[in-house]
Amino acid sequence: MTARPLEKYMKADAIRALKSxxxxxxxxxxxxxxxxxxxxxxxFFLDMYADxxxxxxxxxxxxxxxxxxxxxxxxxxxxxxxxxxxxxxxxAAPLPVSMSPLALEMGLNLSVALQCxxxxxxxxxxxxxxxxxxIIAAKSGGGKSTLTAALMEEGWxxxxxxxxxxxxxxxxxxxxxxxVSLKNASIDVVxxxxxxxxxxxxxxxxxxxxxxxxxxxxxxxxxxxxPARPRVIVFPAFTEGAAxxxxxxxxxxxxxxxxxxxxxxxxxxxxxFTGLMTMLDGMKAYEIEYGSTEDSLAxxxxxxxxxxx
Amino acid sequence: MTRRRRDIKAFFCIATGRAGLPDTPSxxxxxxSWAQESHILGQVAAVVTAEVGSKxxxxxxxARLRSSYDxxxxxxxxxRVRRALMGADIQPILLKGSAYVAEHLLAGxxxxxxxxxxLVPEEHLKETEKLLGQAGWRAEESTAGAYDQQYYxxxxxxxPPLRHETRxxxxxxxxxxxxxxxxxxxxxxxLMADARLIEGSDLMVFSPTDRFIHSAIHIFGDGAFExxxxxxxxxxxxxxxxxxxxxxxxxxxAKDVGAETPVxxxxxxxxxxxxxxxxxxxxxxxxxWCIRTVTDGQGGLVYLAxxxxxxxxxxxxxxxxxxxxxxWKKALRRV
Numbered sequence: 001m002t003a004r005p006l007e008k009y010m011k012a013d014a015i016r017a018l019k020s021x022x023x024x025x026x027x028x029x030x031x032x033x034x035x036x037x038x039x040x041x042x043x044f045f046l047d048m049y050a051d052x053x054x055x056x057x058x059x060x061x062x063x064x065x066x067x068x069x070x071x072x073x074x075x076x077x078x079x080x081x082x083x084x085x086x087x088x089x090x091x092a093a094p095l096p097v098s099m100s101p102l103a104l105e106m107g108l109n110l111s112v113a114l115q116c117x118x119x120x121x122x123x124x125x126x127x128x129x130x131x132x133x134x135i136i137a138a139k140s141g142g143g144k145s146t147l148t149a150a151l152m153e154e155g156w157x158x159x160x161x162x163x164x165x166x167x168x169x170x171x172x173x174x175x176x177x178x179x180v181s182l183k184n185a186s187i188d189v190v191x192x193x194x195x196x197x198x199x200x201x202x203x204x205x206x207x208x209x210x211x212x213x214x215x216x217x218x219x220x221x222x223x224x225x226x227p228a229r230p231r232v233i234v235f236p237a238f239t240e241g242a243a244x245x246x247x248x249x250x251x252x253x254x255x256x257x258x259x260x261x262x263x264x265x266x267x268x269x270x271x272x273f274t275g276l277m278t279m280l281d282g283m284k285a286y287e288i289e290y291g292s293t294e295d296s297l298a299x300x301x302x303x304x305x306x307x308x309x
Numbered sequence: 310m311t312r313r314r315r316d317i318k319a320f321f322c323i324a325t326g327r328a329g330l331p332d333t334p335s336x337x338x339x340x341x342s343w344a345q346e347s348h349i350l351g352q353v354a355a356v357v358t359a360e361v362g363s364k365x366x367x368x369x370x371x372a373r374l375r376s377s378y379d380x381x382x383x384x385x386x387x388x389r390v391r392r393a394l395m396g397a398d399i400q401p402i403l404l405k406g407s408a409y410v411a412e413h414l415l416a417g418x419x420x421x422x423x424x425x426x427x428l429v430p431e432e433h434l435k436e437t438e439k440l441l442g443q444a445g446w447r448a449e450e451s452t453a454g455a456y457d458q459q460y461y462x463x464x465x466x467x468x469p470p471l472r473h474e475t476r477x478x479x480x481x482x483x484x485x486x487x488x489x490x491x492x493x494x495x496x497x498x499x500l501m502a503d504a505r506l507i508e509g510s511d512l513m514v515f516s517p518t519d520r521f522i523h524s525a526i527h528i529f530g531d532g533a534f535e536x537x538x539x540x541x542x543x544x545x546x547x548x549x550x551x552x553x554x555x556x557x558x559x560x561x562x563a564k565d566v567g568a569e570t571p572v573x574x575x576x577x578x579x580x581x582x583x584x585x586x587x588x589x590x591x592x593x594x595x596x597x598w599c600i601r602t603v604t605d606g607q608g609g610l611v612y613l614a615x616x617x618x619x620x621x622x623x624x625x626x627x628x629x630x631x632x633x634x635x636x637w638k639k640a641l642r643r644v
Contacts (some may be wrong), residue, residue, distance in 0.1 A: 057335075061364045065346075117371050255583070269378065
């Protein structure tokens, strides 16, 4: 059975498969069986993942299985809640059912972060020009996702908003183009330049504030199998009103920061170390600080031009 | 869509390398999901091979990478425990996964482990805790409260779990096999008396027969069957490692150490799922029903069977008045 884009299936079939846990999402290096129980997350999935390859039926093997379900029978009827269940008893906090898309996205992140050992995973956004990648390392409040979404408008393709997925044999990054998660003020910023229909509706009052998702584009998904060799890594810092600034940092420090952001580096062990060293060899790393999206784009574009093309 | 009934017995055959993988894609998918849900992919990966480049290969390779970390971690931590106790006159006995890995048993290959279990004589408990403390093992945060600390020390068969302050690994220090309040009281001193040194090490393990008996006690005398497939495969491998003579005298030894009931139940399970017709296998009908339902894992009654097994595990662990008091405390803490 071959996978087809989700939107090519009859809507009713896709919904039935999602609800019975017989839909497998084939995205990048991972196949994930997804089971959803509420209408809102189903609608979100059908919309945001419309261009993604999926299989329906009980024949496909999957790396991960994710269920988004009520935490117990009681919570199905009284103040309906949902919780992402990646299948290994992870103690995720229940969310009101109105936030089920967040539970779904968190669950997909947990699946990769805690169950993938074939690739070294680092917490970062990745965009690429052809087969040359830029890593945007995660720092709380740094604006990783906003910058990722802004770079998509500049013609970069999205590999992932959440994970740098490192192939340890080839020292290249693998694509996993899922919706880009936007928080608070950045939601309207991205709606502004990407267009309203590219961003999901906003979930208000979540534990992380307001959240909305910018969908990956068809081109991102069509080219996801093309690995990219990382050339530059930036550690972004958004500071209100700051003048743009950029400072090169040592690759050893870069390695330490990436390792600290990795959920599976320790488990993989020595191969993760050698893979990371091979990846960093010849790369340039910078801390960049900025007060606006325009400034961040200008900084990145300067760095990229001086090192890559 | 209704799922087809799964043939769990056939699944156990495949998972222990006694049968090949299913031919049809849907049967293969059903088997792999079962292995994933049951947390035994590592064990499966140890006996099954797949074509390079296939999805199955990826899945098994991923499981192999994970379980090889568990083995490295366990081997390293075992070494640290030895070091921590060096110079003291304490010879800990490795239990369960730690022992299987140290002895390179089939039961240890591919097994997911999260903690290390050791058994020391009760009179050495204080000293052991002190020495492990000096080596960095502190009371685990979730049970560091006064009530839990006191509860463990007063009623349980082990110290409150200790977590290493930098490596975050967990160690359970046992001084007997089941809680002091348990309904069955296996004679741990008899098992300890027959323990032996691991070749080339100064750590000890139970004899092969006692290893099986202890596993049966742990699973049938104490457990709530959270991962039945994993437990049953463990018992299968431990039993397979016994010689003919050891199997002959198994029931005798079980009676001698006061573990007749759980061993009979374990032998019943081996007959039920692995076609091993051992003498003495026997289990009450309700337990059989619960285990069959939970192991099958499908249908509306799983919830009930799990609930019954959960109640049973508490019934086995402590007398009712103590249980009532304990649950009361726990309920208060939640409010």
